[in-house]
Amino acid sequence: MKRKTTRRNLLKAGVAAAALTRPASTSAGAFQSVTIEKPFHGAVLNARHGKQGETGLKITVSGRAPMRDLVTVNGSSARRAGTEFTSNITLTEKETEIAAISQGRFGRHEHRVRVIWDKHSEPRYRFSIDDNSFFLRDIATKKYSSLFDCFYLKGLRELHMKYGTKFVLNIYYTTEDGFELPQFPGRYKSEWRDNSNWLKLAFHAYANEPARPYQYASASKLIGDLKKVAEHIVRFAGEQTYSPPTVIHWGMVQPAALKPLYDNGVRVLSGYFRRSGGVWDVNYLVDEARSEYMSRHDAMMDFDSGIVFSKVDIVCNSTPIERIVPTLEPLTRDPNQAEIMDIFTHEQYFWPFYSTYIPDHFQRLDTAIRWATERGYKPVFFHEGFLGGPDAT
Numbered sequence: 001m002k003r004k005t006t007r008r009n010l011l012k013a014g015v016a017a018a019a020l021t022r023p024a025s026t027s028a029g030a031f032q033s034v035t036i037e038k039p040f041h042g043a044v045l046n047a048r049h050g051k052q053g054e055t056g057l058k059i060t061v062s063g064r065a066p067m068r069d070l071v072t073v074n075g076s077s078a079r080r081a082g083t084e085f086t087s088n089i090t091l092t093e094k095e096t097e098i099a100a101i102s103q104g105r106f107g108r109h110e111h112r113v114r115v116i117w118d119k120h121s122e123p124r125y126r127f128s129i130d131d132n133s134f135f136l137r138d139i140a141t142k143k144y145s146s147l148f149d150c151f152y153l154k155g156l157r158e159l160h161m162k163y164g165t166k167f168v169l170n171i172y173y174t175t176e177d178g179f180e181l182p183q184f185p186g187r188y189k190s191e192w193r194d195n196s197n198w199l200k201l202a203f204h205a206y207a208n209e210p211a212r213p214y215q216y217a218s219a220s221k222l223i224g225d226l227k228k229v230a231e232h233i234v235r236f237a238g239e240q241t242y243s244p245p246t247v248i249h250w251g252m253v254q255p256a257a258l259k260p261l262y263d264n265g266v267r268v269l270s271g272y273f274r275r276s277g278g279v280w281d282v283n284y285l286v287d288e289a290r291s292e293y294m295s296r297h298d299a300m301m302d303f304d305s306g307i308v309f310s311k312v313d314i315v316c317n318s319t320p321i322e323r324i325v326p327t328l329e330p331l332t333r334d335p336n337q338a339e340i341m342d343i344f345t346h347e348q349y350f351w352p353f354y355s356t357y358i359p360d361h362f363q364r365l366d367t368a369i370r371w372a373t374e375r376g377y378k379p380v381f382f383h384e385g386f387l388g389g390p391d392a393t
């Protein structure tokens with residue numbers, strides 16, 4: 001807000017100055033205050049984004065400033081070419097503020113961005129499954145002797161045993177046909193605990209319906225539902241099985257809900273960050289510039305809340321087997337998308353009674369996970385460390 005006001009005033013000053021002096025070399029177009037274009041504010045940077053050595057990660061900062069202005073970046077003179085400037089800096093801390101300062105005809109101006117250095121980053125994948133509720137109802141109704149007598153958990157365990165995959169299942173409070181979490185028995189608690197190194201439960205929403213339940217909900221409604229579900233996860237599956245939410249149903253919450261989510265343990269939220277009907281969607285309502293950035297990057301820090309956003313790379317239930325590798329493979333060639341594979345699907349498509357049941361759903365998971373494994377991606381939980389990797393601090 002502050003920056004906009006400044007810029008508007010500057011624009012007027014710039015036009016006035018140009019009119020008085022008519023500098024022969026003034027480029028076409030309006031005055032543009034110094035602006036860092038790369039890296040993006042909130043960028044999560046790793047060895048793919050520069051030269052990483054013992055002392056830090058050397059990156060290039062680039063942007064635009066009025067021609068002939070002197071530009072410094074964190075105190076060092078930047079190279080100029082027309083309205084562009086570039087400068088190299090070395091990130092030595094987890095979080096770095098980058099300040100570009102221009103001085104010239106239009107006075108002194110500055111632009112600051114902050115970035116994160118993911119120092120210990122390594123290729124990794126996380127597997128998250130949304131909209132879970134049917135398997136809990138199934139276990140509670142059938143009273144199996146083991147959790148893994150339920151074919152769904154059995155299938156996930158097979159994938160875990162084959163590839164070491166870690167799964168986080170994002171669950172509802174109710175299936176809306178009479179089953180609610182309080183009915184889920186505590187007698188599987190030790191089995192949950194024994195498997196908590198690879199199988200976690202997280203809050204997703206109160207129920208599947210209505211759609212987009214938190215898009216316009218208050219933070220207190222969202223946190224109230226989160227706590228209701230969290231309480232039962234801890235009751236029947238133990239603390240070790242509990243994961244803070246990593247995807248909120250429909251990927252939409254009010255901006256004011258982000259900090260309360262952080263305060264309730266959330267560190268990473270995944271979304272699609274896609275455009276539909278001309279508007280950005282499944283993007284936690286972050287602004288257009290950041291949504292566009294997220295649509296082609298693995299991650300971005302929201303400094304106001306402390307939450308890191310992650311871009312979902314594949315939705316297995318909407319990707320036929322033969323499209324799985326062609327969807328993932330190109331990402332490995334893009335330094336901005338190659339480091340973290342956010343693999344994702346929904347529970348309902350596993351169930352034969354579901355109207356759009358997908359008979360080869362488990363094979364789809366197997367195909368995606370085998371690809372990630374063969375390409376050297378390690379299974380992680382996003383809420384552990386930094387985006388599932390060792391923390392940079």
Ligand SMILES: [Zn+2]
Pocket residue numbers: 130131204248249250
């Ligand atoms: Zn959902």
